Amino acid sequence: MSTDTSSAQSPRDVRDIETWLIGHIANELKREGRSIDPTEPFVSLGLDSVSAVTITGELEQWLGIRVSPTVPWDYPTIRELAIHLVAELERAQ
Amino acid sequence: MRFSIFFFSSNDALGEGERYRLVLDAARLGDECGFHAVWTPERHFHNFGGIFPSPAVLSAALATATSRIQLRAGSVVLPLHHPASVAEAWSVVDNLSGGRVGLAFASGYSPTDFLLAPDSYADRNRLLDEKVDVVRRLWRGESVAFSDGKQDRVEIRLHPPPVQRELPVWITCGGASVDKFAATGALGVNVLTALFVQTVSDLQQRIAAYRRARVEAGHGGNGQVTLMLHTYLDESVEAARAKVQKPFTEYLRSSVEVWAKGFKRLEEVPPHRREDMLAFAFERYFRTSALFGSARSSIPFVEQLAHSGVDEIACLVDFGLEPQAVMASLRRVIELRDRLHSEP
Numbered sequence: 434m435s436t437d438t439s440s441a442q443s444p445r446d447v448r449d450i451e452t453w454l455i456g457h458i459a460n461e462l463k464r465e466g467r468s469i470d471p472t473e474p475f476v477s478l479g480l481d482s483v484s485a486v487t488i489t490g491e492l493e494q495w496l497g498i499r500v501s502p503t504v505p506w507d508y509p510t511i512r513e514l515a516i517h518l519v520a521e522l523e524r525a526q
Numbered sequence: 527m528r529f530s531i532f533f534f535s536s537n538d539a540l541g542e543g544e545r546y547r548l549v550l551d552a553a554r555l556g557d558e559c560g561f562h563a564v565w566t567p568e569r570h571f572h573n574f575g576g577i578f579p580s581p582a583v584l585s586a587a588l589a590t591a592t593s594r595i596q597l598r599a600g601s602v603v604l605p606l607h608h609p610a611s612v613a614e615a616w617s618v619v620d621n622l623s624g625g626r627v628g629l630a631f632a633s634g635y636s637p638t639d640f641l642l643a644p645d646s647y648a649d650r651n652r653l654l655d656e657k658v659d660v661v662r663r664l665w666r667g668e669s670v671a672f673s674d675g676k677q678d679r680v681e682i683r684l685h686p687p688p689v690q691r692e693l694p695v696w697i698t699c700g701g702a703s704v705d706k707f708a709a710t711g712a713l714g715v716n717v718l719t720a721l722f723v724q725t726v727s728d729l730q731q732r733i734a735a736y737r738r739a740r741v742e743a744g745h746g747g748n749g750q751v752t753l754m755l756h757t758y759l760d761e762s763v764e765a766a767r768a769k770v771q772k773p774f775t776e777y778l779r780s781s782v783e784v785w786a787k788g789f790k791r792l793e794e795v796p797p798h799r800r801e802d803m804l805a806f807a808f809e810r811y812f813r814t815s816a817l818f819g820s821a822r823s824s825i826p827f828v829e830q831l832a833h834s835g836v837d838e839i840a841c842l843v844d845f846g847l848e849p850q851a852v853m854a855s856l857r858r859v860i861e862l863r864d865r866l867h868s869e870p
Contacts, residue, residue: 486803
């Protein structure tokens with residue numbers, strides 16, 4: 434994994450991905466980032482198919498790995514999804 | 527919990543002799559096995575639901591093919607019609623069936639459908655309320671005044687008189703608004719709804735609002751909340767998934783084409799993302815918003831719905847499975863019902 438300190442864009446750990454997800458979900462749902470709990474299920478956050486597909490598409494671009502649009506169903510909270518994505522990134526190395 | 531059969535979208539691709547076979551076979555099976563009702567929709571001028579331009583005509587056939595099952599429209603698009611025509615047609619069905627008719631009324635959404643009543647489109651929501659009242663009054667035997675061919679006022683009554691003294695009425699509440707549930711409660715009629723745009727927890731709150739509004743308006747009884755649910759039961763969850771994944775995804779694709787017109791957010795999804803959206807939507811239905819699985823696996827979901835205030839699950843069956851699979855699945859719904867009722 435890159436340790437390039439100049440690249441604030443590249444995710445290093447679960448917390449980076451959580452922060453990214455909270456920011457993007459807050460933007461999609463027009464909510465304050467502070468009001469989004471990373472352990473609350475996506476379904477109860479109100480994530481619909483359009484939002485989910487937008488966010489998984491942006492995740493793919495950011496992370497450079499395939500992110501299935503159905504991944505929020507298998508990893509139903511921001512935290513679980515972030516843990517899963519870190520594992521996927523390590524596998525992709 | 528009551529279980530019914532709901533038709534929604536059968537297209538007219540089948541040959542002449544086959545088009546109505548599933549509707550007739552399912553209604554007869556439902557009649558024998560104790561399904562509560564068979565619901566048919568009203569759709570116009572499109573392949574999606576193309577065999578259902580007239581639920582009254584179809585229900586007249588079902589009336590003579592069955593003896594116990596309730597015969598319901600889900601829904602009559604009332605602003606398209608003169609309320610006296612609707613009352614007449616369904617009074618015939620009520621007579622033919624010995625009083626088994628129930629009608630859900632909807633305001634309609636497709637501008638094309640309104641070629642039948644072009645002046646009614648803009649005002650369809652208000653017209654729905656007015657016309658529901660007129661149909662109910664005619665059904666009770668009241669005389670109602672209309673303008674005749676010379677623009678004179680003329681008072682008429684319904685012929686033939688129906689068997690049921692009061693028409694069982696539902697209002698179709700898509701789920702986009704809480705207010706619609708409360709308004710339906712205030713009217714004292716029943717609710718027909720779905721999980722297309724609402725979650726079960728949304729629905730629970732809306733049913734509570736419906737029941738509060740009933741009480742506040744002084745209506746007796748609890749009212750009935752009927753939930754249409756895409757249904758396929760197999761031996762196991764895995765078998766159900768394997769069976770429905772392809773046809774249900776195709777069905778979602780064709781329904782998006784029908785419903786998504788005018789929904790800006792859906793139209794903004796770029797074409798290469800549409801498949802992803804369908805995959806996500808499939809999972810949503812499969813896991814949270816449909817009766818897909820086995821008789822055993824579905825019990826917790828049905829119990830959750832009962833706890834949320836749902837009285838009747840209307841099993842939506844015509845989303846692309848072959849007829850034999852639909853019939854086998856309906857028998858498993860009976861197994862599910864019997865399991866529920868046999869539990870302590």
